[in-house]
Amino acid sequence: MQDEGIKSRSSCRLFILPAFALSLALCFAPAAWSELRIEVTQGVDNGLRIAVVPMQWRGRGRLPLDVGGVINSDLRLSGRFENLPVSQMLSLPGEAREVYYRDWRLLDVEYLVIGYLEPAGTNIQLHFELYNVFKRAMTLSQTIEGTREQLRDMGHHVSDVIFEQLTGIEGAFATRIMYVTVEESGAERLFRLNIADADGHRAQTILESKEPLLSATWAPDGKRVAYVSFERNQRPAIYLHDLQTGTREIITNFTGLNSAPAFSPDGKQMAMVLSKDGNPDIYILDLQSRRLRRVTRHYGIDTEPSWTPDGEALIFTSNRGGKPQIYQIRLVDFQIQRLTFEGDYNARASLLSDGSGLILVHRRDGIFHIALLDLKRGRFTVLTETSLDESPSVAPNGSMLIYATLVDDKGILAMVSIDGGVKFNLPSTRGHVREPAWSPKKTMQFEPVAQDFPG
Amino acid sequence: MEKAKLHGLYALSLTIFLLGGCATTTPAYTPSASEDQTADQDRALVSPSRSESRVQDGRLVISADGDRAGAEMLNGMFYFDFDQAIVKRTNHAELNKHARALKGDGSLRLRLEGHADERGTREYNLALGERRAIAVGAYLMAQGASRAQFEVISYGEEKPVNATHSEAGWVQNRRVEIVYR
Numbered sequence: 001m002q003d004e005g006i007k008s009r010s011s012c013r014l015f016i017l018p019a020f021a022l023s024l025a026l027c028f029a030p031a032a033w034s035e036l037r038i039e040v041t042q043g044v045d046n047g048l049r050i051a052v053v054p055m056q057w058r059g060r061g062r063l064p065l066d067v068g069g070v071i072n073s074d075l076r077l078s079g080r081f082e083n084l085p086v087s088q089m090l091s092l093p094g095e096a097r098e099v100y101y102r103d104w105r106l107l108d109v110e111y112l113v114i115g116y117l118e119p120a121g122t123n124i125q126l127h128f129e130l131y132n133v134f135k136r137a138m139t140l141s142q143t144i145e146g147t148r149e150q151l152r153d154m155g156h157h158v159s160d161v162i163f164e165q166l167t168g169i170e171g172a173f174a175t176r177i178m179y180v181t182v183e184e185s186g187a188e189r190l191f192r193l194n195i196a197d198a199d200g201h202r203a204q205t206i207l208e209s210k211e212p213l214l215s216a217t218w219a220p221d222g223k224r225v226a227y228v229s230f231e232r233n234q235r236p237a238i239y240l241h242d243l244q245t246g247t248r249e250i251i252t253n254f255t256g257l258n259s260a261p262a263f264s265p266d267g268k269q270m271a272m273v274l275s276k277d278g279n280p281d282i283y284i285l286d287l288q289s290r291r292l293r294r295v296t297r298h299y300g301i302d303t304e305p306s307w308t309p310d311g312e313a314l315i316f317t318s319n320r321g322g323k324p325q326i327y328q329i330r331l332v333d334f335q336i337q338r339l340t341f342e343g344d345y346n347a348r349a350s351l352l353s354d355g356s357g358l359i360l361v362h363r364r365d366g367i368f369h370i371a372l373l374d375l376k377r378g379r380f381t382v383l384t385e386t387s388l389d390e391s392p393s394v395a396p397n398g399s400m401l402i403y404a405t406l407v408d409d410k411g412i413l414a415m416v417s418i419d420g421g422v423k424f425n426l427p428s429t430r431g432h433v434r435e436p437a438w439s440p441k442k443t444m445q446f447e448p449v450a451q452d453f454p455g
Numbered sequence: 456m457e458k459a460k461l462h463g464l465y466a467l468s469l470t471i472f473l474l475g476g477c478a479t480t481t482p483a484y485t486p487s488a489s490e491d492q493t494a495d496q497d498r499a500l501v502s503p504s505r506s507e508s509r510v511q512d513g514r515l516v517i518s519a520d521g522d523r524a525g526a527e528m529l530n531g532m533f534y535f536d537f538d539q540a541i542v543k544r545t546n547h548a549e550l551n552k553h554a555r556a557l558k559g560d561g562s563l564r565l566r567l568e569g570h571a572d573e574r575g576t577r578e579y580n581l582a583l584g585e586r587r588a589i590a591v592g593a594y595l596m597a598q599g600a601s602r603a604q605f606e607v608i609s610y611g612e613e614k615p616v617n618a619t620h621s622e623a624g625w626v627q628n629r630r631v632e633i634v635y636r
Contacts, residue, residue: 189614212613214577235608236581257585257609260578273578280582301582317579323538324579345538347576361576368574388620390576406620435577 036200042423043079050111051084056094058118070155074173079422104133144446153444170397176439183431219263226261271305306350317347359392370403393438402436508556510635531633540586554598568632569609572625584609591631
């Protein structure tokens with residue numbers, strides 16, 4: 001697990017660093033010690049009434065995971081469904097011939113999910129079917145295959161398929177969330193960088209440090225992450241961390257700030273904030289050639305760069321007008337445009353993937369909220385009602401965002417749908433939680449072995 | 456107009472401050488060799504001081520020559536207003552004492568640690584903390600301290616001294632700490 005020093009083509013020797021110092025700080029804790037728990041704080045008024053029947057295992061022994069339970073929990077926690085408890089089900093069908101529509105109509109169920117799992121060599125096949133009870137018709141059936149270790153991923157995949165079929169919105173259950181936890185004991189602080197499934201399960205600590213860890217962000221491929229860590233001489237450096245190999249490297253450790261890394265949409269460049277030239281300004285590093293390009297040049301604070309989806313501009317925060325506001329800079333000619341004019345504190349903005357709006361931290365009446373700025377109408381919509389809200393991160397499906405907030409003096413994560421209709425809290429079992437970052441794509445894709453959309 | 460001029464001056468002082476005495480050709484200056492060199496030069500230039508200073512737990516204790524009873528431990532904590540990086544007038548007197556000691560003993564080394572309260576975003580607060588530390592450094596330099604004597608580091612809102620989520624806590628967290636080594 002040696003880190004590789006980077007071979008720098010530029011003259012700057014700061015890029016090349018000894019590997020040994022890094023590997024010491026690396027710590028992989030396999031134990032899922034800090035799982036997050038989802039609590040729905042506000043669901044839609046008329047959720048779709050759905051029943052997810054426990055899925056039978058048709059092999060020997062027992063499966064290590066209740067896959068039907070994972071699906072049931074995913075859909076329930078999306079806030080858009082009303083799930084029928086298993087205890088109220090009149091029958092537990094596993095396949096088509098066991099479905100009696102009358103049973104489900106009696107229970108006022110609109111949609112029914114059934115399925116079973118069976119061995120396929122050393123793998124497991126999952127077959128599931130979705131029924132429209134009122135139309136008395138099967139609308140979807142699919143078979144997927146995976147390993148025993150992938151059972152939870154298979155469950156999330158099924159949830160995604162059902163969710164999209166019934167709501168028209170791409171699901172985000174098979175995604176992950178990266179976040180920082182901080183535990184305080186006396187004057188000591190322990191910072192941990194963790195990654196968990198979007199439902200809070202399978203939490204893993206990828207880095208542990210007594211010095212601050214922040215600004216963790218995903219590469220577009222979902223296989224690498226970057227973050228700022230103060231572990232080395234209590235100074236900030238930007239690290240690139242390969243999740244598959246566990247190796248990592250220092251990207252920048254200039255004098256002054258090394259802050260707010262953001263991968264370009266193609267993953268080849270990284271925008272960041274450096275103050276080495278006298279002032280916090282935004283730079284772009286080409287990850288291949290290691291060539292560094294200065295983007296902003298202003299005596300004010302320029303920070304929190306995020307890329308537009310086409311990669312042709314950066315959105316950033318600047319106090320060049322006196323107070324922090326959001327600006328956009330076009331990379332072809334460095335032309336700058338101010339985007340926010342309402343309120344005296346707008347920061348950490350990111351553009352929605354369709355370009356229609358900005359998600360940002362917005363102060364209103366002295367309280368920090370997450371807000372959506374509709375760029376066409378120029379209208380702010382405050383999405384959160386908690387206080388000290390920060391670090392919004394949008395799900396890859398664009399329909400939900402996760403952010404950090406404070407509840408009962410404890411830092412927790414919370415989610416809200418972009419339309420503001422569904423809200424969740426994700427309290428942690430230990431410590432304060434902050435700085436969530438939603439993975440850019442699904443953890444695992446399952447190509448259906450068989451699929452049918454009869455209805 | 457007035458404001459623009461001030462900003463310009465500020466930017467200039469920042470640039471001078473960060474580049475320090477060492478005019479390096481590489482964009483990032485290396486803190487080690489060049490700075491020590493400057494420090495040695497300073498030490499040679501400074502006339503022998505009449506007061507003594509010593510470092511205790513990161514704090515500076517100064518005393519007039521031979522007068523141990525009159526020893527004074529300098530305050531190393533300086534507070535700021537929300538989203539501001541202006542050294543308050545009320546802090547000038549104490550900072551002047553630091554500057555005098557630094558000027559008097561070129562071998563003194565310190566770290567300026569900038570902090571912010573928890574409000575606002577983490578990255579912005581990192582920049583703000585650095586601004587504050589630089590403002591204190593610029594003040595010390597204006598009073599005769601050498602750039603080579605200190606380093607600047609910002610922790611943003613990551614290391615609060617008071618965990619209270621109200622102005623009572625925030626007022627203590629918006630700070631620059633002078634830590635002698």
